[in-house]
Amino acid sequence: MDFEIKRKDGAGRIGRIDLGGWRVETPTIMPVINPGILTIPPNEMREFGAEILITNSYIIYRNERLHEKAVENGVHSLLDFDGPVMTDSGAYQLSVYGDVEVGSEEILEFQDSIGSDIHVPLDLPTPPGVERERAENDLEVTLQRAREGVKVARANDAVIAGPIQGSTYLDLRRKSALEMSEIGFDLYCIGGVVPMMEEYDFENLVKAIVASKSGIPFNAPVHLFGAGHPMVFAVAVALGCDLFDSAAYALFAKRNRYLTNRGTWNVKEMEYLPCSCPACHGNSVDDLMEPELLARHNLYVTFRELRVVKEAIRRGELLELASERARSHPRLHSALKWGLENGDWIEEVTPFSKKSAFFYTGEESMFRPEVMRNKEAVGRYRLGGEVLLFIPHDLDIDTLDQIEDRGVQVMEMKPPFVYPKELSRTYPFGQSLVPTYVDSGRHKQAVKTIEEVLKVYGDNFEEIYIVGSVYKDYLWELDGVSYLEPSQLDSVID
Numbered sequence: 001m002d003f004e005i006k007r008k009d010g011a012g013r014i015g016r017i018d019l020g021g022w023r024v025e026t027p028t029i030m031p032v033i034n035p036g037i038l039t040i041p042p043n044e045m046r047e048f049g050a051e052i053l054i055t056n057s058y059i060i061y062r063n064e065r066l067h068e069k070a071v072e073n074g075v076h077s078l079l080d081f082d083g084p085v086m087t088d089s090g091a092y093q094l095s096v097y098g099d100v101e102v103g104s105e106e107i108l109e110f111q112d113s114i115g116s117d118i119h120v121p122l123d124l125p126t127p128p129g130v131e132r133e134r135a136e137n138d139l140e141v142t143l144q145r146a147r148e149g150v151k152v153a154r155a156n157d158a159v160i161a162g163p164i165q166g167s168t169y170l171d172l173r174r175k176s177a178l179e180m181s182e183i184g185f186d187l188y189c190i191g192g193v194v195p196m197m198e199e200y201d202f203e204n205l206v207k208a209i210v211a212s213k214s215g216i217p218f219n220a221p222v223h224l225f226g227a228g229h230p231m232v233f234a235v236a237v238a239l240g241c242d243l244f245d246s247a248a249y250a251l252f253a254k255r256n257r258y259l260t261n262r263g264t265w266n267v268k269e270m271e272y273l274p275c276s277c278p279a280c281h282g283n284s285v286d287d288l289m290e291p292e293l294l295a296r297h298n299l300y301v302t303f304r305e306l307r308v309v310k311e312a313i314r315r316g317e318l319l320e321l322a323s324e325r326a327r328s329h330p331r332l333h334s335a336l337k338w339g340l341e342n343g344d345w346i347e348e349v350t351p352f353s354k355k356s357a358f359f360y361t362g363e364e365s366m367f368r369p370e371v372m373r374n375k376e377a378v379g380r381y382r383l384g385g386e387v388l389l390f391i392p393h394d395l396d397i398d399t400l401d402q403i404e405d406r407g408v409q410v411m412e413m414k415p416p417f418v419y420p421k422e423l424s425r426t427y428p429f430g431q432s433l434v435p436t437y438v439d440s441g442r443h444k445q446a447v448k449t450i451e452e453v454l455k456v457y458g459d460n461f462e463e464i465y466i467v468g469s470v471y472k473d474y475l476w477e478l479d480g481v482s483y484l485e486p487s488q489l490d491s492v493i494d
């Protein structure tokens with residue numbers, strides 16, 4: 001299996017997986033097909049945008065009729081789908097029922113015998129919030145089965161996914177990711193997140209992603225196993241997830257649940273259909289009570305959101321989109337903020353330059369790599385003598401030119417950014433759009449950067465002047481800085 005990254009933004013990417021003669025573009029979602037209960041026929045899945053499906057090899061293994069047909073004609077023929085098929089191992093059943101009647105090696109051999117394109121060993125999903133000892137023990141079992149699983153898969157010349165567990169212990173998630181990477185898989189699955197999705201526990205979901213991704217090679221595809229709600233795609237992709245799977249489209253439809261990129265609504269309580277997909281178009285809320293039609297809407301909206309995410313990557317606006325989507329749920333918003341603040345590795349993989357503008361979308365923007373880089377870059381500026389800091393709309397170009405002619409170093413402030421005026425046309429400063437109303441959070445970040453400037457260059461400075469009406473209330477906190485009104489400039493700086 002080959003994975004090629006074509007476009008990047010944040011930690012998100014548009015990639016291409018070459019798999020057994022098929023090509024899959026990521027990020028994408030694999031609709032979950034239960035071969036016993038087909039809500040939407042798999043051969044219609046391409047109409048929605050599906051390029052790859054996932055089915056459960058354990059369900060096939062346990063059902064005599066399906067088992068026989070799958071071994072005889074292969075899983076593609078069983079599902080009637082002309083495209084790659086990934087097979088899960090029964091780990092989900094194991095997590096729900098506590099036991100399965102198959103061994104890890106046996107289920108991997110079975111996945112091979114039915115011609116699956118991506119095999120998954122029988123890992124042990126650990127729920128969130130369990131005792132540490134259980135999380136550690138479960139992880140050892142998963143690692144052991146993964147080591148054995150790789151041998152089976154390599155002997156069969158098969159593509160295999162490495163499941164990452166560790167419950168809500170971030171060090172275990174990272175350890176799991178590092179050891180799985182050491183063993184070496186074709187792709188990596190972040191597992192054990194279904195209960196987090198069900199509970200809207202986006203904080204733990206994002207923590208699991210960020211900790212796992214910190215141990216996985218950047219150029220390997222990552223599957224967020226069991227996450228299929230469109231409201232999380234932008235955030236999860238921005239943090240480096242490439243593959244999702246959805247049983248939600250069908251399961252939710254059975255309970256009258258209408259998926260949107262802002263959350264899940266009960267169709268029985270709705271009066272309007274805010275969607276013009278082929279399932280909603282020309283139909284009423286009453287028509288959508290029918291589970292198959294509702295499942296179709298759920299799939300359309302799922303793939304539509306992925307196209308929105310991909311276009312945002314292409315335009316360099318993924319972090320802005322993630323911010324917007326995160327506003328749909330307070331816990332998703334705090335999760336995104338945590339992810340950007342704590343995912344040190346995100347900065348390393350974020351492109352340095354973009355054609356698009358940096359949009360300040362709220363406090364989470366403060367933790368974006370561009371802002372962090374600005375603070376760190378301060379040490380490379382070579383500042384000294386007299387320095388003037390100003391906010392662009394407070395001073396006109398002529399005044400600035402005169403001040404520069406007097407040998408004063410001029411720095412612009414576009415909170416949260418602070419940078420030498422010479423860089424004002426470079427990314428992200430030149431293209432940044434920050435609101436004129438400056439909230440206290442952005443002030444604090446700008447003050448932090450100015451403090452950094454003082455720390456690094458304090459001894460080189462003769463005087464530091466700040467012109468910026470909105471700064472009056474904040475900069476008294478800083479020692480060694482004089483605050484000036486624009487009209488005072490001429491008398492003070494000569």
Ligand SMILES: [Zn+2]
Nearest residue numbers: 275277280297
């Ligand atoms: Zn619709």
